[in-house]
Structures are given as structure tokens and as C-alpha cells.
Amino acid sequence: MKFLWIIALIIFVIYIIISDKKLKNRKDYKEALTPSKNPSKELLVKRWWVWGLVLVLICGFFVPDLNNAENHDETYKTSSHHSKKPSSVKKRKRLSDYASKKVTKFMPVKNTAKAVTLGAGKYKVGRDIKPGRYVIKAVKGNGNLSNSDFTINVILGKNVKSDQVTSFTTNLIKNDKIKLDWIESTSFTPTPDKYTYKTKLSAGIWLVGLDIKPGRYVIRPIKGRGNLISEDGSDDNLNEILGKDAKRDQVSKVTADLTAGEVILSTLELIGLSKK
Known part of the structure; x- marks a missing residue:
């Protein structure tokens, strides 16, 4: 788009130069250049609408940049110019749908995952990554980890204060599409076959009955801030922003x-679950 604006501006400027040059060479224009007379036709460079059109072409060149800048501010973290902000909860597909795809039975099964390290790019599970359960970490650099339906959408890195997480644990199934933006190197490490109940959870997608013992809990942020969402097929689900800044609609528990x-x-980065 920018290229078209540049071409249009160049063509118009060339037209002005050629047109004015022809006008200056005309006999009637030269004869009119006397103290008592004015040319019957003004040069294009002296006409207000010409400069107005030049201004429009220049603005047309920069407006896409302004729009991109606005989108950039909405899409990227202000603390890191190359890390996408996680998508809003409304854009995520239902987690219960995700669970039905990822965990068909609520019982431990052999993990088919295979360790791999990947650079920035787009990858397909089953072709580039073996299906299975992984702990995903940024080995070098930081940036965005997401999948095609935005069930996964986090910033991997080492700066927790900038809403980055050092790892993300999740199941990946065949045909999932994984995208790594701006991360020089990302490791996918298989989780152990054996599930154990946890009271501290890092960033990831977890299943009650395998990773968490069913029960009543008080959940608090230990490190970082972010979304805590749950789905169980009913309307009684969690949908909170956990953190320590109440002015930003965060809750402490x-x-x-x-x-x-x-x-x-x-x-x-880390949440704690306390039995109630």
C-alpha cells in the first residue's frame, strides 16, 4: 500500500514539473510576464489545490503507519516491543472443548511427546512436533506462544514483571497449529507419564482429577498476574484476573x-491452591 502512495506522489510531482516547464516555454506566458500584466494561466506550483493534493498523498503514505501503530499498541506489550498481548477471554474457544480433545479419559496415559527445540515460526503438531503433553520454555529470547484457536496465548520469557511466564504446560494434539513469534529458541519438554496432585501451578492448562485433587480451594497469585479460567461444562466457571493491583480489576484471591x-x-507465572 505504501508503494502505491509513493508511486502516485512521484507521478504527480513529475506531472507538475513537466506541465509547468511547458507553460513557461509558451510564448503567451513569456509575453505576459511584464510589470503591468499577469500570465493568463498560473503555474501548477502556485495553485493551492495542487499543494492540497500533494498533502493528501503524503498523508496517505503515513496514515497506514498510524493505523499500524494503533494496532501495535493494542496487540503488543508496552513493556516489550516484540511480545504480543494475550488475547481476551472472549476470543478463546471453550476450554471444555479443549479438554475433550486433549484428555479423552480422566486417567494417566503414556506420554507420546518427544523433546524438540524450535525457532520462531509456525509449526504443526504431528508433523513438526509429536503429539503429547509438554512443558514449553523460551530458551533464548522472549516472545509470543500461541495456537490457532488462541486457547494458548502467552508471552514466554524471563521477566515476570512484564507479564512473561517462564514456562507453559499443555497437551498438544495432532493437527494443532503452534506459532512462535520473536523467540530465538523454544524448548518443548515432555512431562512425566505419572500425574501427581499439585497445590502450586505454573502457567498452563491443568485438569482437576489428574493435576489437582478435587475439592474446595482458595486460589492466590504467588508470582505474576494474569487470567485464571475454568470450565466444567456448567455455567459455574472461574473467570478472573489474579494479581495485586485492585485498581486494574485484579483480585488477590x-x-x-x-x-x-x-x-x-x-x-x-505461579498460583497457589489452599484447601478451604
């Missing part, structure tokens, strides 16, 4: 009954 089969998504 949330109490919930977690039932077997419920899927928990956390984009915080």
Missing part, C-alpha cells in the same frame, strides 16, 4: 469448588 474433569487455564 478467589474461592472455588474444583470438580473432577474441570479444566483450569492459568496465565500466571
Whole structure:
């Protein structure tokens, strides 16, 4: 688009130069250049509408940049010029749908994942990454980790204060599309075959009954801030922003009954679950 604006501006400027040169060479124009007379036709460079059109062409060149800058501010973290902001909760597909794809039975199974390290780019599970459960980390650099339906959308890095997470744990199934933006090197490490109940969870997608013992809990942020979402097929789901800044609609804790089969998504570096 910028290229077209540049071409249009160049063509118009050339037209002005050629047109004015022809006008200056005309006999009637030269004869009119006397103290008592004015030329019957003005040069294009002296006409207000010509400069107005030049200004429009120049603005047309820069307006896309301004729009891109606005989109950039909405899409990228202000603390890191090359890290995408995680998408809003409304844009995510249902986590219960995700669970039905990723975990068909609420029982431990052999992890088919295979360790791999990848650079920035787009990858397909089953072709570039073996299906399975992984801990995903940025080995070098920082940037955005996402998948095609934005169930996964976090910033991997080492600066927790900038809403980055040092790892993300999740299941990847065949045909999932994974995108790594601006991360020089990212490791995909298989999780152990054996599931254990945890009371501290890093960023990731977790299943109650495998990773978390069913029960009533108070959930608090330990490190970082971000979304805490759950789905169990009912309307009684978690959808909170955990953190320590109440002015930014963050809550310091949330109490919930977690039932077997419920899927928990956390984009915080670390959360703690206390039995109630």
C-alpha cells in the first residue's frame, strides 16, 4: 500500500514539473510576464489545490503507519516491543472443548511427546512436533506462544514483571497449529507419564482429577498476574484476573469448588491452591 502512495506522489510531482516547464516555454506566458500584466494561466506550483493534493498523498503514505501503530499498541506489550498481548477471554474457544480433545479419559496415559527445540515460526503438531503433553520454555529470547484457536496465548520469557511466564504446560494434539513469534529458541519438554496432585501451578492448562485433587480451594497469585479460567461444562466457571493491583480489576484471591474433569487455564507465572 505504501508503494502505491509513493508511486502516485512521484507521478504527480513529475506531472507538475513537466506541465509547468511547458507553460513557461509558451510564448503567451513569456509575453505576459511584464510589470503591468499577469500570465493568463498560473503555474501548477502556485495553485493551492495542487499543494492540497500533494498533502493528501503524503498523508496517505503515513496514515497506514498510524493505523499500524494503533494496532501495535493494542496487540503488543508496552513493556516489550516484540511480545504480543494475550488475547481476551472472549476470543478463546471453550476450554471444555479443549479438554475433550486433549484428555479423552480422566486417567494417566503414556506420554507420546518427544523433546524438540524450535525457532520462531509456525509449526504443526504431528508433523513438526509429536503429539503429547509438554512443558514449553523460551530458551533464548522472549516472545509470543500461541495456537490457532488462541486457547494458548502467552508471552514466554524471563521477566515476570512484564507479564512473561517462564514456562507453559499443555497437551498438544495432532493437527494443532503452534506459532512462535520473536523467540530465538523454544524448548518443548515432555512431562512425566505419572500425574501427581499439585497445590502450586505454573502457567498452563491443568485438569482437576489428574493435576489437582478435587475439592474446595482458595486460589492466590504467588508470582505474576494474569487470567485464571475454568470450565466444567456448567455455567459455574472461574473467570478472573489474579494479581495485586485492585485498581486494574485484579483480585488477590478467589474461592472455588474444583470438580473432577474441570479444566483450569492459568496465565500466571505461579498460583497457589489452599484447601478451604
